[in-house]
Amino acid sequence: MIHIGRAGSKLGSFSEFEVKRGLASGQFFFTDLGWKEGMESWAPLSTFAEFSSTPPPMPPLPGESAGEEAGGPESAQPVGLPWDYRKEIGFFPAFGQTAWMILMNPTGAYARMHEAGGLASPLLYNLLGGWLGLIAGGIYLVVASRVTPRPADLTGMTALFYISPAKAMWELKFLVIMGPVVATVTTLVGSLIAHLFLMLAGGANKAYHVTLRVFCFAFGSAELLQLIPFCGNLIALVLLVICSVVGLAVAHGTTTGRSVAAMGLFMLLGFVCCIGLFLVAMGSDPAMMQEILKQ
Amino acid sequence: MRATVGRLDPGEPDPELLLVGGSLGGLVYAGAWLAGGGPMPVCAFRALTGCPCPTCGATRCVLALLHGNVREAMGWNPLVFAGIVLLILMNVYAATVLAGKLPRVRFSLNEMDGRFIRAAAAILFAMNWAWVIHRIG
Numbered sequence A: 001m002i003h004i005g006r007a008g009s010k011l012g013s014f015s016e017f018e019v020k021r022g023l024a025s026g027q028f029f030f031t032d033l034g035w036k037e038g039m040e041s042w043a044p045l046s047t048f049a050e051f052s053s054t055p056p057p058m059p060p061l062p063g064e065s066a067g068e069e070a071g072g073p074e075s076a077q078p079v080g081l082p083w084d085y086r087k088e089i090g091f092f093p094a095f096g097q098t099a100w101m102i103l104m105n106p107t108g109a110y111a112r113m114h115e116a117g118g119l120a121s122p123l124l125y126n127l128l129g130g131w132l133g134l135i136a137g138g139i140y141l142v143v144a145s146r147v148t149p150r151p152a153d154l155t156g157m158t159a160l161f162y163i164s165p166a167k168a169m170w171e172l173k174f175l176v177i178m179g180p181v182v183a184t185v186t187t188l189v190g191s192l193i194a195h196l197f198l199m200l201a202g203g204a205n206k207a208y209h210v211t212l213r214v215f216c217f218a219f220g221s222a223e224l225l226q227l228i229p230f231c232g233n234l235i236a237l238v239l240l241v242i243c244s245v246v247g248l249a250v251a252h253g254t255t256t257g258r259s260v261a262a263m264g265l266f267m268l269l270g271f272v273c274c275i276g277l278f279l280v281a282m283g284s285d286p287a288m289m290q291e292i293l294k295q
Numbered sequence B: 001m002r003a004t005v006g007r008l009d010p011g012e013p014d015p016e017l018l019l020v021g022g023s024l025g026g027l028v029y030a031g032a033w034l035a036g037g038g039p040m041p042v043c044a045f046r047a048l049t050g051c052p053c054p055t056c057g058a059t060r061c062v063l064a065l066l067h068g069n070v071r072e073a074m075g076w077n078p079l080v081f082a083g084i085v086l087l088i089l090m091n092v093y094a095a096t097v098l099a100g101k102l103p104r105v106r107f108s109l110n111e112m113d114g115r116f117i118r119a120a121a122a123i124l125f126a127m128n129w130a131w132v133i134h135r136i137g
Helices: A016-025 A082-089 A091-104 A106-112 A120-147 A156-161 A165-200 A208-227 A232-252 A256-283 A286-294 B015-035 B044-049 B058-066 B070-076 B078-100 B111-135
Strands: A002-006 A009-014 A033-036 B002-006 B104-108
Touching: A002 A016, A009 A016, A016 A082, A082 A091, A082 A120, A091 A106, A091 A120, A091 A208, A091 A232, A106 A208, A106 A232, A120 A165, A120 A208, A120 A232, A165 A208, A165 A232, A165 A256, A165 B015, A165 B111, A208 A232, A208 B015, A232 A256, B015 B078, B058 B070, B058 B078, B070 B078, B078 B111
Parallel strands: none
Antiparallel strands: A002 A009, A002 A033, B002 B104
Protein backbone atom coordinates (compact mmCIF):
# COMPACT_ATOMS: atom_id res chain seq x y z
CA MET A 1 0.00 0.00 0.00
CA ILE A 2 1.09 3.53 -0.75
CA HIS A 3 0.17 6.42 1.54
CA ILE A 4 -0.61 9.65 -0.30
CA GLY A 5 -0.39 13.16 1.13
CA ARG A 6 -1.05 16.59 -0.23
CA ALA A 7 -0.63 20.07 1.28
CA GLY A 8 0.10 18.71 4.73
CA SER A 9 -2.83 16.30 4.98
CA LYS A 10 -3.12 12.59 4.28
CA LEU A 11 -5.42 11.49 1.46
CA GLY A 12 -5.32 7.83 2.45
CA SER A 13 -3.68 4.54 1.56
CA PHE A 14 -4.01 3.07 -1.91
CA SER A 15 -2.77 0.12 -3.93
CA GLU A 16 -0.29 0.68 -6.77
CA PHE A 17 -3.08 0.14 -9.29
CA GLU A 18 -5.35 2.66 -7.58
CA VAL A 19 -2.60 5.27 -7.62
CA LYS A 20 -1.91 4.63 -11.32
CA ARG A 21 -5.57 5.00 -12.12
CA GLY A 22 -5.79 8.11 -9.93
CA LEU A 23 -2.85 9.67 -11.75
CA ALA A 24 -4.50 8.92 -15.08
CA SER A 25 -7.89 10.28 -14.06
CA GLY A 26 -6.65 13.40 -12.28
CA GLN A 27 -7.40 12.23 -8.73
CA PHE A 28 -3.70 12.37 -7.89
CA PHE A 29 -0.86 14.55 -9.15
CA PHE A 30 2.81 13.84 -9.62
CA THR A 31 3.50 16.54 -7.08
CA ASP A 32 1.53 14.64 -4.41
CA LEU A 33 3.75 13.03 -1.79
CA GLY A 34 3.81 9.28 -1.34
CA TRP A 35 5.27 6.89 1.17
CA LYS A 36 5.44 3.12 1.28
CA GLU A 37 7.09 0.59 3.49
CA GLY A 38 10.86 0.65 3.20
CA MET A 39 11.10 4.36 2.34
CA GLU A 40 12.90 6.68 4.73
CA SER A 41 10.75 9.72 3.97
CA TRP A 42 7.87 10.98 1.84
CA ALA A 43 8.68 11.68 -1.81
CA PRO A 44 6.81 13.09 -4.82
CA LEU A 45 4.98 10.46 -6.85
CA SER A 46 7.02 11.57 -9.87
CA THR A 47 10.04 9.90 -8.26
CA PHE A 48 8.30 6.51 -7.92
CA ALA A 49 9.65 4.19 -10.60
CA GLU A 50 6.34 2.30 -10.88
CA PHE A 51 4.47 5.47 -11.94
CA SER A 52 6.90 6.56 -14.60
CA SER A 53 7.06 5.37 -18.22
CA THR A 54 10.80 5.94 -18.16
CA PRO A 55 13.43 5.18 -15.53
CA PRO A 56 13.56 7.68 -12.66
CA PRO A 57 16.16 10.44 -12.88
CA MET A 58 19.67 9.47 -11.93
CA PRO A 59 20.90 10.60 -8.52
CA PRO A 60 23.39 13.49 -8.60
CA LEU A 61 27.06 12.69 -8.99
CA PRO A 62 29.23 13.06 -5.87
CA GLY A 63 30.09 16.74 -5.61
CA GLU A 64 27.27 17.78 -7.93
CA SER A 65 24.67 20.17 -6.53
CA ALA A 66 21.56 18.23 -5.57
CA GLY A 67 19.35 21.05 -6.79
CA GLU A 68 20.62 20.76 -10.37
CA GLU A 69 19.04 17.39 -10.94
CA ALA A 70 16.15 17.61 -8.55
CA GLY A 71 12.93 16.86 -10.31
CA GLY A 72 10.22 19.47 -9.82
CA PRO A 73 6.67 19.17 -11.06
CA GLU A 74 7.78 20.15 -14.57
CA SER A 75 10.15 17.20 -14.78
CA ALA A 76 7.44 14.68 -14.00
CA GLN A 77 7.14 11.99 -16.64
CA PRO A 78 3.80 11.61 -18.42
CA VAL A 79 1.72 8.95 -16.72
CA GLY A 80 -0.31 8.07 -19.77
CA LEU A 81 -3.97 8.27 -20.71
CA PRO A 82 -6.65 5.95 -19.30
CA TRP A 83 -6.48 4.08 -22.64
CA ASP A 84 -2.99 2.92 -21.61
CA TYR A 85 -4.55 1.25 -18.56
CA ARG A 86 -7.38 -0.53 -20.38
CA LYS A 87 -6.24 -3.92 -19.11
CA GLU A 88 -6.62 -2.72 -15.53
CA ILE A 89 -9.73 -0.54 -15.72
CA GLY A 90 -11.53 -2.27 -18.58
CA PHE A 91 -11.65 -1.69 -22.33
CA PHE A 92 -14.77 0.46 -22.61
CA PRO A 93 -14.27 2.54 -19.43
CA ALA A 94 -10.73 3.30 -20.60
CA PHE A 95 -11.99 4.27 -24.04
CA GLY A 96 -14.72 6.52 -22.62
CA GLN A 97 -12.49 8.16 -20.00
CA THR A 98 -9.83 8.93 -22.61
CA ALA A 99 -12.34 10.47 -25.01
CA TRP A 100 -13.84 12.54 -22.22
CA MET A 101 -10.42 13.72 -21.07
CA ILE A 102 -9.25 14.64 -24.59
CA LEU A 103 -12.44 16.54 -25.43
CA MET A 104 -13.00 18.25 -22.09
CA ASN A 105 -9.42 18.99 -21.04
CA PRO A 106 -7.09 18.55 -24.02
CA THR A 107 -4.22 20.44 -22.36
CA GLY A 108 -4.20 18.16 -19.34
CA ALA A 109 -4.80 15.06 -21.42
CA TYR A 110 -1.95 15.67 -23.85
CA ALA A 111 0.38 16.53 -20.97
CA ARG A 112 -0.26 12.96 -19.75
CA MET A 113 0.14 11.31 -23.15
CA HIS A 114 3.09 8.96 -23.55
CA GLU A 115 5.49 10.02 -26.28
CA ALA A 116 7.39 6.76 -26.47
CA GLY A 117 6.34 3.17 -26.94
CA GLY A 118 4.49 1.32 -29.65
CA LEU A 119 1.99 2.97 -31.95
CA ALA A 120 -0.43 0.04 -32.08
CA SER A 121 -2.33 1.30 -29.01
CA PRO A 122 -3.05 4.88 -30.26
CA LEU A 123 -3.81 3.56 -33.75
CA LEU A 124 -6.32 1.08 -32.28
CA TYR A 125 -7.98 3.93 -30.37
CA ASN A 126 -8.10 6.00 -33.56
CA LEU A 127 -9.56 3.10 -35.52
CA LEU A 128 -12.34 2.39 -33.02
CA GLY A 129 -13.38 5.99 -32.43
CA GLY A 130 -13.04 6.87 -36.09
CA TRP A 131 -14.94 3.85 -37.38
CA LEU A 132 -17.79 4.35 -34.92
CA GLY A 133 -18.07 8.04 -35.76
CA LEU A 134 -17.91 7.50 -39.51
CA ILE A 135 -20.67 4.90 -39.38
CA ALA A 136 -22.86 7.15 -37.22
CA GLY A 137 -22.29 10.05 -39.60
CA GLY A 138 -23.13 7.77 -42.55
CA ILE A 139 -26.40 6.66 -40.95
CA TYR A 140 -27.51 10.25 -40.31
CA LEU A 141 -26.56 11.10 -43.87
CA VAL A 142 -28.85 8.34 -45.18
CA VAL A 143 -31.70 9.62 -43.00
CA ALA A 144 -31.11 13.23 -44.06
CA SER A 145 -30.95 12.30 -47.74
CA ARG A 146 -34.31 10.50 -47.51
CA VAL A 147 -36.15 13.40 -45.86
CA THR A 148 -34.60 16.08 -48.11
CA PRO A 149 -36.52 16.62 -51.35
CA ARG A 150 -34.50 16.53 -54.58
CA PRO A 151 -33.97 20.11 -55.80
CA ALA A 152 -35.61 20.95 -59.11
CA ASP A 153 -32.45 22.59 -60.45
CA LEU A 154 -29.45 20.35 -59.87
CA THR A 155 -26.68 22.61 -61.12
CA GLY A 156 -23.84 24.63 -59.65
CA MET A 157 -23.69 24.93 -55.86
CA THR A 158 -27.02 23.13 -55.40
CA ALA A 159 -25.50 20.08 -57.00
CA LEU A 160 -22.38 20.39 -54.85
CA PHE A 161 -24.33 20.17 -51.60
CA TYR A 162 -27.13 17.80 -52.67
CA ILE A 163 -26.77 14.17 -51.59
CA SER A 164 -29.04 11.64 -53.22
CA PRO A 165 -30.37 8.71 -51.11
CA ALA A 166 -28.55 6.25 -53.37
CA LYS A 167 -25.22 8.03 -52.90
CA ALA A 168 -25.76 8.28 -49.15
CA MET A 169 -26.47 4.56 -48.93
CA TRP A 170 -23.40 3.78 -51.04
CA GLU A 171 -21.34 5.99 -48.73
CA LEU A 172 -22.67 4.20 -45.64
CA LYS A 173 -21.87 0.76 -47.05
CA PHE A 174 -18.40 1.96 -47.99
CA LEU A 175 -17.77 3.30 -44.46
CA VAL A 176 -19.08 0.15 -42.75
CA ILE A 177 -16.72 -2.05 -44.77
CA MET A 178 -13.78 0.28 -45.27
CA GLY A 179 -14.12 2.37 -42.09
CA PRO A 180 -10.99 1.00 -40.36
CA VAL A 181 -8.88 1.67 -43.45
CA VAL A 182 -10.42 5.12 -43.93
CA ALA A 183 -9.85 6.09 -40.28
CA THR A 184 -6.26 4.82 -40.23
CA VAL A 185 -5.18 6.24 -43.58
CA THR A 186 -6.86 9.59 -42.85
CA THR A 187 -4.97 9.91 -39.59
CA LEU A 188 -1.63 8.72 -41.01
CA VAL A 189 -1.77 11.09 -43.98
CA GLY A 190 -3.32 13.96 -42.02
CA SER A 191 -0.74 13.77 -39.25
CA LEU A 192 2.09 13.61 -41.80
CA ILE A 193 0.88 16.75 -43.58
CA ALA A 194 0.32 18.53 -40.26
CA HIS A 195 3.82 17.54 -39.10
CA LEU A 196 5.35 18.95 -42.28
CA PHE A 197 3.49 22.21 -41.73
CA LEU A 198 4.56 22.26 -38.09
CA MET A 199 8.15 21.88 -39.30
CA LEU A 200 7.63 24.82 -41.65
CA ALA A 201 6.21 26.84 -38.77
CA GLY A 202 9.29 25.99 -36.72
CA GLY A 203 7.32 24.17 -34.04
CA ALA A 204 8.15 20.51 -34.64
CA ASN A 205 10.37 19.85 -31.64
CA LYS A 206 9.60 16.13 -31.52
CA ALA A 207 9.55 13.32 -34.06
CA TYR A 208 6.65 12.50 -36.39
CA HIS A 209 5.33 9.70 -34.21
CA VAL A 210 4.43 12.27 -31.52
CA THR A 211 2.26 14.15 -34.04
CA LEU A 212 0.71 10.85 -35.06
CA ARG A 213 -0.18 10.11 -31.42
CA VAL A 214 -1.77 13.55 -31.06
CA PHE A 215 -3.89 12.95 -34.15
CA CYS A 216 -4.85 9.41 -33.14
CA PHE A 217 -6.34 10.58 -29.85
CA ALA A 218 -7.84 13.75 -31.36
CA PHE A 219 -9.48 11.95 -34.30
CA GLY A 220 -10.58 8.93 -32.27
CA SER A 221 -12.23 11.19 -29.67
CA ALA A 222 -13.68 13.91 -31.90
CA GLU A 223 -15.20 11.45 -34.37
CA LEU A 224 -17.34 10.04 -31.54
CA LEU A 225 -19.21 13.34 -31.60
CA GLN A 226 -20.67 12.26 -34.93
CA LEU A 227 -23.02 10.19 -32.77
CA ILE A 228 -24.87 13.47 -32.17
CA PRO A 229 -27.63 13.50 -34.79
CA PHE A 230 -27.15 15.67 -37.89
CA CYS A 231 -24.95 18.46 -36.48
CA GLY A 232 -22.44 15.99 -35.02
CA ASN A 233 -20.10 16.13 -38.01
CA LEU A 234 -19.70 19.90 -37.65
CA ILE A 235 -19.11 19.67 -33.89
CA ALA A 236 -16.64 16.83 -34.47
CA LEU A 237 -14.73 18.91 -36.98
CA VAL A 238 -14.45 21.91 -34.66
CA LEU A 239 -13.33 19.75 -31.73
CA LEU A 240 -10.88 17.87 -33.94
CA VAL A 241 -9.19 21.14 -34.88
CA ILE A 242 -9.15 22.43 -31.29
CA CYS A 243 -7.78 19.17 -29.88
CA SER A 244 -5.16 18.94 -32.62
CA VAL A 245 -3.98 22.54 -32.07
CA VAL A 246 -3.75 22.06 -28.30
CA GLY A 247 -2.21 18.60 -28.67
CA LEU A 248 0.50 19.73 -31.06
CA ALA A 249 1.40 22.69 -28.84
CA VAL A 250 1.58 20.59 -25.67
CA ALA A 251 3.20 17.46 -27.10
CA HIS A 252 5.82 19.35 -29.12
CA GLY A 253 6.42 21.92 -26.39
CA THR A 254 5.86 24.74 -28.85
CA THR A 255 3.77 27.90 -28.84
CA THR A 256 0.07 27.88 -29.59
CA GLY A 257 0.78 30.39 -32.38
CA ARG A 258 3.01 27.93 -34.26
CA SER A 259 0.52 25.15 -33.70
CA VAL A 260 -2.31 27.33 -35.02
CA ALA A 261 -0.17 28.30 -38.02
CA ALA A 262 0.51 24.64 -38.82
CA MET A 263 -3.13 23.62 -38.50
CA GLY A 264 -4.23 26.71 -40.42
CA LEU A 265 -2.05 25.71 -43.36
CA PHE A 266 -3.24 22.14 -42.99
CA MET A 267 -6.86 23.22 -43.19
CA LEU A 268 -6.24 25.61 -46.04
CA LEU A 269 -4.50 23.03 -48.20
CA GLY A 270 -5.86 19.75 -46.98
CA PHE A 271 -9.31 20.38 -45.66
CA VAL A 272 -10.52 22.56 -48.51
CA CYS A 273 -9.65 19.82 -50.97
CA CYS A 274 -10.89 17.00 -48.76
CA ILE A 275 -14.26 18.59 -48.09
CA GLY A 276 -14.64 19.06 -51.80
CA LEU A 277 -13.89 15.41 -52.32
CA PHE A 278 -16.37 14.30 -49.70
CA LEU A 279 -19.14 16.72 -50.62
CA VAL A 280 -18.94 15.82 -54.24
CA ALA A 281 -18.34 12.16 -53.60
CA MET A 282 -21.47 11.91 -51.52
CA GLY A 283 -23.77 13.69 -53.87
CA SER A 284 -22.35 13.85 -57.32
CA ASP A 285 -23.02 12.20 -60.59
CA PRO A 286 -21.02 12.57 -63.81
CA ALA A 287 -23.35 15.24 -65.22
CA MET A 288 -23.03 17.32 -62.09
CA MET A 289 -19.24 16.98 -62.09
CA GLN A 290 -19.14 18.24 -65.66
CA GLU A 291 -21.27 21.19 -64.59
CA ILE A 292 -18.88 22.08 -61.76
CA LEU A 293 -15.82 21.66 -63.96
CA LYS A 294 -17.28 24.13 -66.46
CA GLN A 295 -17.42 26.88 -63.79
CA MET B 1 22.39 18.22 -42.78
CA ARG B 2 23.85 15.06 -41.31
CA ALA B 3 22.98 11.50 -42.30
CA THR B 4 23.36 8.61 -39.86
CA VAL B 5 22.76 4.90 -40.24
CA GLY B 6 21.58 2.74 -37.37
CA ARG B 7 19.08 0.24 -36.10
CA LEU B 8 15.86 1.01 -34.27
CA ASP B 9 15.92 0.95 -30.50
CA PRO B 10 13.68 -1.66 -28.86
CA GLY B 11 10.14 -0.28 -28.66
CA GLU B 12 10.94 2.66 -30.96
CA PRO B 13 8.17 3.42 -33.49
CA ASP B 14 9.01 2.17 -36.96
CA PRO B 15 8.53 5.01 -39.50
CA GLU B 16 9.35 2.74 -42.46
CA LEU B 17 6.60 0.30 -41.45
CA LEU B 18 4.17 3.22 -41.03
CA LEU B 19 5.08 4.51 -44.47
CA VAL B 20 4.58 1.19 -46.24
CA GLY B 21 1.44 0.39 -44.23
CA GLY B 22 -0.05 3.83 -44.83
CA SER B 23 0.73 3.69 -48.55
CA LEU B 24 -0.81 0.24 -48.94
CA GLY B 25 -3.84 1.38 -46.92
CA GLY B 26 -4.17 4.42 -49.18
CA LEU B 27 -4.05 2.21 -52.26
CA VAL B 28 -6.72 -0.09 -50.81
CA TYR B 29 -8.84 2.94 -49.88
CA ALA B 30 -8.57 4.52 -53.33
CA GLY B 31 -9.03 1.17 -55.10
CA ALA B 32 -12.15 0.28 -53.11
CA TRP B 33 -13.56 3.77 -53.67
CA LEU B 34 -13.15 3.63 -57.42
CA ALA B 35 -14.04 -0.06 -57.76
CA GLY B 36 -17.23 0.55 -55.77
CA GLY B 37 -18.32 3.31 -58.12
CA GLY B 38 -17.17 6.32 -56.12
CA PRO B 39 -16.68 9.45 -58.21
CA MET B 40 -13.35 11.10 -58.96
CA PRO B 41 -12.48 13.98 -56.63
CA VAL B 42 -13.41 17.52 -57.64
CA CYS B 43 -11.92 20.64 -56.04
CA ALA B 44 -14.44 22.58 -53.95
CA PHE B 45 -12.01 25.52 -53.73
CA ARG B 46 -12.13 25.88 -57.50
CA ALA B 47 -15.88 25.34 -57.57
CA LEU B 48 -16.35 28.11 -55.00
CA THR B 49 -13.73 30.64 -56.16
CA GLY B 50 -13.08 29.75 -59.79
CA CYS B 51 -9.36 29.67 -59.01
CA PRO B 52 -7.49 26.34 -58.85
CA CYS B 53 -6.18 25.33 -55.43
CA PRO B 54 -2.46 24.50 -54.95
CA THR B 55 -3.12 20.78 -55.34
CA CYS B 56 -5.39 21.04 -58.38
CA GLY B 57 -4.25 18.76 -61.17
CA ALA B 58 -3.14 16.06 -58.71
CA THR B 59 -5.70 13.51 -59.94
CA ARG B 60 -4.81 14.17 -63.58
CA CYS B 61 -1.13 13.98 -62.63
CA VAL B 62 -1.65 10.51 -61.10
CA LEU B 63 -3.72 9.32 -64.06
CA ALA B 64 -1.08 10.53 -66.53
CA LEU B 65 1.63 8.82 -64.50
CA LEU B 66 -0.36 5.58 -64.45
CA HIS B 67 -0.53 5.78 -68.25
CA GLY B 68 3.23 6.29 -68.43
CA ASN B 69 2.99 9.94 -69.56
CA VAL B 70 5.70 11.34 -67.29
CA ARG B 71 6.02 14.67 -69.11
CA GLU B 72 2.27 15.27 -69.03
CA ALA B 73 2.09 14.27 -65.37
CA MET B 74 4.80 16.78 -64.52
CA GLY B 75 2.94 19.50 -66.38
CA TRP B 76 -0.31 19.17 -64.45
CA ASN B 77 1.25 19.93 -61.05
CA PRO B 78 5.06 19.79 -60.75
CA LEU B 79 5.14 19.80 -56.95
CA VAL B 80 2.59 17.00 -56.66
CA PHE B 81 4.55 15.07 -59.31
CA ALA B 82 7.76 15.51 -57.29
CA GLY B 83 5.91 14.42 -54.16
CA ILE B 84 4.61 11.26 -55.84
CA VAL B 85 8.06 10.37 -57.15
CA LEU B 86 9.54 10.99 -53.69
CA LEU B 87 6.82 8.85 -52.11
CA ILE B 88 7.54 5.98 -54.53
CA LEU B 89 11.28 6.19 -53.83
CA MET B 90 10.70 6.31 -50.08
CA ASN B 91 8.43 3.27 -50.29
CA VAL B 92 11.04 1.35 -52.25
CA TYR B 93 13.64 2.24 -49.61
CA ALA B 94 11.26 1.39 -46.74
CA ALA B 95 10.20 -1.94 -48.26
CA THR B 96 13.86 -2.84 -48.85
CA VAL B 97 15.02 -2.13 -45.29
CA LEU B 98 11.97 -3.89 -43.84
CA ALA B 99 12.36 -6.98 -46.01
CA GLY B 100 16.12 -7.16 -45.50
CA LYS B 101 16.02 -6.11 -41.83
CA LEU B 102 18.65 -3.53 -42.72
CA PRO B 103 19.84 -0.50 -40.73
CA ARG B 104 17.79 2.69 -41.18
CA VAL B 105 19.01 5.99 -42.61
CA ARG B 106 18.18 9.12 -40.64
CA PHE B 107 18.79 12.78 -41.49
CA SER B 108 19.22 15.47 -38.88
CA LEU B 109 18.94 19.16 -39.69
CA ASN B 110 20.59 22.07 -37.96
CA GLU B 111 18.97 25.49 -37.59
CA MET B 112 20.43 26.83 -40.84
CA ASP B 113 19.16 23.81 -42.78
CA GLY B 114 15.72 24.34 -41.29
CA ARG B 115 15.62 28.01 -42.35
CA PHE B 116 16.81 27.16 -45.86
CA ILE B 117 14.22 24.40 -46.27
CA ARG B 118 11.40 26.64 -44.98
CA ALA B 119 12.35 29.43 -47.39
CA ALA B 120 12.76 27.02 -50.29
CA ALA B 121 9.43 25.35 -49.53
CA ALA B 122 7.61 28.70 -49.46
CA ILE B 123 9.14 29.77 -52.78
CA LEU B 124 8.46 26.41 -54.45
CA PHE B 125 4.90 26.43 -53.16
CA ALA B 126 4.23 29.91 -54.57
CA MET B 127 5.88 29.11 -57.92
CA ASN B 128 3.96 25.86 -58.21
CA TRP B 129 0.62 27.51 -57.45
CA ALA B 130 1.34 30.20 -60.04
CA TRP B 131 2.08 27.45 -62.58
CA VAL B 132 -1.13 25.57 -61.72
CA ILE B 133 -3.20 28.74 -62.12
CA HIS B 134 -1.50 29.39 -65.47
CA ARG B 135 -2.02 25.81 -66.65
CA ILE B 136 -5.48 24.96 -65.31
CA GLY B 137 -7.08 28.25 -64.28
